[in-house]
Amino acid sequence: MDRVNREIGRLTDFLIQEQGPDGRWTFCFESRPMTDAYGILFFRLLGMGEEEIQGMARRLEGLRDSDGLWRVYPDEKEGNLSATLESTLGLMAAGRLESGSPEIEQIREWVRFRGGPAQSSSLTQVMLTLVRLLDWSRLPRVPVEILLLPRWLPISFWDLVGYARVHAAPVLLASHRRFSTRIPGLPLDLSGWGKTGRIAEIRQEGELTARVNDLIQPYRLGRRLAGAALARGERFILDRIEPDGTLYSYFSTTFFMLFGLMALGYPKRHPIFRRAAEGLKSFLFPMGEGLHMQETTSTVWDTSLIAGALTDGGMKADHPTLRRAASYLAVHQHHRFGDWSLKNPRVWSGGWGFSDINTINPDCDDTASALRALAPFATSHPRWKQGVYWLLSMQNRDGGWPAFEKNTDKKWPLKLLQQDTAPAWTDPSSNDLTGRVLYFLGRVARFDLSCPAVGKAVGFLTQSQEKDGSWFGRWGVTYLYGTWAALTGMAAVGIGSAYPPVARGMKWLLDVQNEDGGWGESCRSDQERRYIPLGMSTPSQTAWALDALIACSDKPTPAIQAGIRRLLELTEEKGIAVQYPTGAGLAGQFYIHYHSYRYIWPLTTLANYRRKFGGKL
Numbered sequence: 001m002d003r004v005n006r007e008i009g010r011l012t013d014f015l016i017q018e019q020g021p022d023g024r025w026t027f028c029f030e031s032r033p034m035t036d037a038y039g040i041l042f043f044r045l046l047g048m049g050e051e052e053i054q055g056m057a058r059r060l061e062g063l064r065d066s067d068g069l070w071r072v073y074p075d076e077k078e079g080n081l082s083a084t085l086e087s088t089l090g091l092m093a094a095g096r097l098e099s100g101s102p103e104i105e106q107i108r109e110w111v112r113f114r115g116g117p118a119q120s121s122s123l124t125q126v127m128l129t130l131v132r133l134l135d136w137s138r139l140p141r142v143p144v145e146i147l148l149l150p151r152w153l154p155i156s157f158w159d160l161v162g163y164a165r166v167h168a169a170p171v172l173l174a175s176h177r178r179f180s181t182r183i184p185g186l187p188l189d190l191s192g193w194g195k196t197g198r199i200a201e202i203r204q205e206g207e208l209t210a211r212v213n214d215l216i217q218p219y220r221l222g223r224r225l226a227g228a229a230l231a232r233g234e235r236f237i238l239d240r241i242e243p244d245g246t247l248y249s250y251f252s253t254t255f256f257m258l259f260g261l262m263a264l265g266y267p268k269r270h271p272i273f274r275r276a277a278e279g280l281k282s283f284l285f286p287m288g289e290g291l292h293m294q295e296t297t298s299t300v301w302d303t304s305l306i307a308g309a310l311t312d313g314g315m316k317a318d319h320p321t322l323r324r325a326a327s328y329l330a331v332h333q334h335h336r337f338g339d340w341s342l343k344n345p346r347v348w349s350g351g352w353g354f355s356d357i358n359t360i361n362p363d364c365d366d367t368a369s370a371l372r373a374l375a376p377f378a379t380s381h382p383r384w385k386q387g388v389y390w391l392l393s394m395q396n397r398d399g400g401w402p403a404f405e406k407n408t409d410k411k412w413p414l415k416l417l418q419q420d421t422a423p424a425w426t427d428p429s430s431n432d433l434t435g436r437v438l439y440f441l442g443r444v445a446r447f448d449l450s451c452p453a454v455g456k457a458v459g460f461l462t463q464s465q466e467k468d469g470s471w472f473g474r475w476g477v478t479y480l481y482g483t484w485a486a487l488t489g490m491a492a493v494g495i496g497s498a499y500p501p502v503a504r505g506m507k508w509l510l511d512v513q514n515e516d517g518g519w520g521e522s523c524r525s526d527q528e529r530r531y532i533p534l535g536m537s538t539p540s541q542t543a544w545a546l547d548a549l550i551a552c553s554d555k556p557t558p559a560i561q562a563g564i565r566r567l568l569e570l571t572e573e574k575g576i577a578v579q580y581p582t583g584a585g586l587a588g589q590f591y592i593h594y595h596s597y598r599y600i601w602p603l604t605t606l607a608n609y610r611r612k613f614g615g616k617l
Helices: 002-018 034-046 050-063 081-093 102-113 122-130 144-148 162-177 199-219 223-238 251-263 271-281 299-312 320-331 364-380 384-393 412-416 419-425 431-444 452-464 479-492 500-511 524-528 539-552 558-570 597-616
Strands: 284-287 290-293 583-586 590-594
Touching: 002 299, 002 558, 002 597, 034 050, 034 081, 034 251, 034 271, 034 290, 050 081, 050 284, 050 290, 081 102, 081 122, 122 251, 122 419, 144 162, 144 199, 144 223, 162 223, 162 251, 162 419, 199 412, 223 251, 251 271, 299 320, 299 364, 299 597, 320 364, 364 384, 364 431, 412 419, 419 583, 431 452, 431 479, 452 479, 479 500, 479 539, 500 539, 539 558, 539 597, 558 597
Parallel strands: none
Antiparallel strands: 284 290, 583 590
């Protein structure tokens, strides 16, 4: 316990020193190559940002593995086709790889061996088409008229979740106009790189087109209908540009916005693009090897989680650090109605987004975390209760919570749109979101099983448990994350280890504990939908598993004690164990290394261990 106390003190002192003057904490939201490669293409197309281009190029070079390829997570079995294609093109556009060089020939031969661009992700193929390296005829086409279908029809653009819509809308505009443009430094074509078609999804394309045509037939007005759809798409995009100029506060959406609006005739020097470029420059995070283009910034998320962890660690509410954090979070509560309100009308805005750039896209996870951090100041924060009401109002009909939009779980996007991006098209209830909201409701808001919302949520988690006792996590890696969230959530509302699903979940955690006492799970679990051990322990995953066992146990068992010893060691380690991505975005394509997690989750878990068992040791 002395070691635990010392580590809590060390982590607390470090985080106090890292806080910004306005109360925020700024840590990197780090992904692998995609955003840096696309960032180079974005600035090169606009003819600006040479310093930023070279900074991102240096990071791309640093991410290249010894076999000359790029991966989206460190233990990926072999090079990632999409990441390698994207990184190669990014370095060519930056002037760091030359077409026809031995390096390029080696990469091209490997790409051809892997099946060519046709085997890359659908997102990569769209990018290749936009920069005139593939032809639109090789991609499945979604009729632009889908933008006009009202929400109450069986198929509608609004059946997609918000972050999918803002990616899809610009691509729909470019696809309809068959727009593409060359970027200096890139090859003229991909001849010799292997197959470029994607024939497998032609049947799905035909079925979706037929369904959309059937639905719009009563309103068909020839070419005027397509024109109305293009205007609707343009307005959709313009209405969702954030004050900093980015689209919906994401890099990738802003990247596609550039091509979508250019397809409508916007010139490269349009003020919208210039403002977007300046906004994206604020996403760049200095890394040891260069600059990283973050997909977005994580300031609200990091600040709320750190404030909660410091509170767990014993910091009093009147401490200046917590007061500054509370002031920062209070300012960033949302006041505007966003797309979330379309399926959740008659509820005032009151949530929080992931980033302080975000003003119209709140989510349940950030809202629960911010409300928890602000709880000590609730009496002086007039809209705290409104945040709780908003969070409760977002519960899905199945009892779980989504990330962004209520009851957005239709099946047609999963069947008729690109399969490799299926997890991102809709926003069904997830185990991790449901567990984390339950944790807030039980531990902070003091709700229990007498509350109908709590009972429905517990029912959802009970039904969604895997046969082996684990829970799948959507926004973290993966079964460790989901199981932690489910168990801590149920424990917070008074459900103990006598409840069979809880007992099975605890047993599963013990079964997958590493010999060194910690826990570690590979990103491959997310791809293959089964638990795959990483082969080493990571700080965040060890903390999650321990936190769950602590919450559900009456005494500090040998397994918990071994885990605490390993966690104390991990907080001092460097290298791959503390850099491994444990945040999930899109299976097999996008994972996140939160630089804050090595501090947040060990502090939270050690504090909970001390609070529960400190008097029993």
